[in-house]
Amino acid sequence: MEYDFRAIEQKWQEYWRKQGIYKTDIDPRKPKFYVLDMFPYPSGAGLHVGHPLGYIASDIYSRYKRLKGFNVLHPMGYDAYGLPAEQYAIQTGQHPALTTRNNIERYREQLDKIGFSYDWDREIRTCEPEYYKWTQWAFIRMFESYFDTQEQKAKPIAALVAKFEKSGSENINAAATQELKFTAAEWKAKTEKEQQELLLNYRIAYLADLKVNWCPALGTVLANDEVSEGLSIRGGHPVEQKIMRQWSLRVSAYAQRLLDGLDLLDWTESLKETQRNWIGRSEGAEMKFHFAQGCPAAEKCPAGFDVFTTRPDTIYGVTFMVLAPESPLVQICSTPQQASEVEAYLEAVKKRTERERIADRRVTGVFSGSYAINPISGTEIPVWISDYVLAGYGTGAIMAVPAHDSRDFAFSKHFDLPIIPLIEGADVSEESFDAKEGIMINSGFLNGLSVKEAIVKTKEYISREGIGQVKINYRLRDAIFSRQRYWGEPFPVYYKDGMPYIIDEKQLPLELPEIDKFLPTETGEPPLGRAKDWTYSSADNAAIYPLELNTMPGFAGSSAYYLRYMDPKNDRALVGKEANEYWRNVDLYIGGTEHATGHLIYSRFWNKFLFDLGYVCEEEPFRKLINQGMIQGRSNFVYRIQGSNTFVSLNLKDQYETTPIHVDVNIVSNDVLDIEKFRNWNPEYKQAEFILEDGKYICGWAIEKMSKSMFNVVNPDDIVDKYGADTLRLYEMFLGPLEQSKPWDTNGIDGVHRFLKRFWGLFFEGDKLSLSDDAPTAEELKTLHKTIKKIEKDIESFSFNTSVSAFMICVNELHALKCNKRSILEALSILLAAFAPHIAEETYHLLGHTRGSVCNAPWPVYNEEFLKESSLTYPISFNGKVRFTLDLPADMLPKDIEKVALTNEQSQKYLEGKTPRKIIVVPGKIVNIVL
RNA sequence: GCCCGGAUGGUGGAAUGGUAGACACGAAGGACUUAAAAUCCUUUGGCCUCACGGCUGUGCGGGUUCAAGUCCCGCUUCGGGUACCA
Incomplete structure (x- = not known):
């Protein structure tokens, strides 16, 4: 009988759908298991064979867990907001909602053909009001919260206001954009507008003037992870720096927790390392420098300024200071004599785009005219301005130690500034010595200490003397959350007197309005500026306020989607308590590495925030994560x-x-x-x-x-048309290890298809179904149980390519044995059901299970007994080279094995009459005779 | 520059420190067939040999070990990530 995959696959896909086989509900009697795929952005191009790779792997794992008795949550949905649909809308006038819906339909069709076990009743689309209601809701929670740095958690902003009223900014321990000092009286004296402005300094979702990545071609700002080497990831357009008032999320407040949380996750070390680098914790000291007496800056700024350094030990080697061009200190420092040069330099820097700056690493800079005093050595040192110092990191000012920092070295060489070596034996004539090792010299009280000791001692010294303090800096920036775009979540925000206010929560979702064109307005406002009546009325209808014109970025909708799947229809909460406490978090998350620093940081942040407020019960969203290769x-x-x-x-x-x-x-x-x-x-x-x-x-x-x-x-x-979904599923897995990138090469797919035909062939004699009820032979049982063992082990370790091989070996052996034993083929059908569900369902029914589904069958129990051998084949090697093999009883003792091996007539040839110096017998493995 | 991965036949790949190349593709030969497709069987790392068998072999060079693709040290090279982060 021919293997008619078309008929089989169609038949069972329909059966599964009608029977609701993949519908999942809370079931306290069963252990839960949550398997999640990174949901796709439905692009116009449809799926190519690369997309389903991860979906197939997660589907196999889901089906396996289910067969093992777990209650498996395996949902799918769409990351439906995004730039391409909007770009397409700009070009064609076609509404992005329409394009998106069409693309989703196409995706769904393609996905359905592959036979996934998704519970489609839980589907979500981030662009649907029922869904983005909860994205807006989470934003409101963030707006209404601040981060307590002492307790390291989010708290209601009302609690902070209470502190202000009691004691002003004293001991508030709140993560802030800027450090502000005010008393309770000052707070109370402020107008509402002033108070609101001040609160933005602390809110977790806040509005601030920021230097942003502005992409003129896309007409919007982009987050750091949406830009690479000065170009936008989507589209590859140039990106420039610009100051704009933007919504941001105070992700940086969570830096330490995001870092600590990594230790508990079952992710690959390389992915965790990527996140650690992105968070970029560095421990150092913040030190205060004063301007030299006589400098105009000394009068304008008597408090001096702070620099951050990880190498306080190198303080005696500071030969100049550098300010970022954007630093407010630049104005203070520039002396009248230098003013025109400084001005020219700032102009030149402003003109350079981020990309030019990266591409062109020329050393540039200008002397400000001011001098600072080294707080420890007392030396007077010049203050320079250069764009190699970034305004956004540390304090935007550095102490330059050219002998031990390569950037400072390049700068000092270019401008001919002095270089003082601080480490014994370090040759700094050609390049700096950046390593944190060696013995200190030229360093006053630090001389003779190792670098590590000197770092500790300097930190102690500066804290004691009040020169500075130990400080930890993070590279992780707050996430810019505004996009000057149409196709995204509207902010639930209106403006009164220029200050943002949250709309009444009962009015959520605030739906995306219709507009006539998907372009900025003539006055340069975002597309929402075109919407009619895009306003908000106060409760008494007394006043009408304008609504926010920006929309949220792509990562907004994807940050908590995994929670929504747990309870997708709930209209009272993002996720109900019962559902959340049952499903908890994702046990297995499969997706691409490209989300390492974007989505995977944001959703960890988002989840931690919700955890702090008690809305979810787990602090980390994704317990185990696997990156499928490209x-x-x-x-x-x-x-x-x-x-x-x-x-x-x-x-x-x-x-x-x-x-x-x-x-x-x-x-x-x-x-x-x-x-x-x-x-x-x-x-x-x-x-x-x-x-x-x-x-x-x-x-x-x-x-x-x-x-x-x-x-x-x-x-x-x-591929499905030509070979069937089961072949596609097996072949994608057979291609190689899941995590490895590999080219799609159809050469070889025939082998996998042939295997399925062979498996099919085991059930038939000519055109007739032919199954035997006889007891299986020892050999048949051995083949089966060897396979059960191997498949189980391989699935658990995500080695799906080798499990496909194991199936092939099994079928080849059963074929050679002409096995058509019902019990063997039944077990094999269940094993195969995780990988090739359609054919497995068909054979399971052929075996007489006319009612249920193989999806709910019990996983066969592996029995070691059937694998026991009476004899083992020992390779006999001489000096590590295998010469021949001997079949010996499995229970033979090592000393007897030794005897048999030595007296064997074949051994004589290799012994050449010599007496072995040593004989190694590894029971069950090998014999090595050393001559 | 820094941080992660890799490197095994013609190809994709397999191998808890214990017979390297499982499984598959491709190729060659054969069976069945009027023929083709499909299916089935055999061979297939390289070199030497009619054969038995031998030598050699996991990017390169060292080392540890009775035994190394696997562990250690030093390179070469190809991917990926990241970058004036003080």
């Missing part, structure tokens, strides 16, 4: 002879001057070009001529990113 494209090339329309086959191309041209991989099979299809592919090639080898046109190939422009996109539907 599926790269395998592009094909044809070689056109230059200046002609003639194409030459790969192995003959070197005889001509050729240009390689990408050719659609879908008209190439095993690197052989379908010439007819090629001619029809593009009118330009209608008349193409070919120089063939062996009557075929062989294409060249290369591994590249899978993308439309490379013509190497392979669509899962095409």
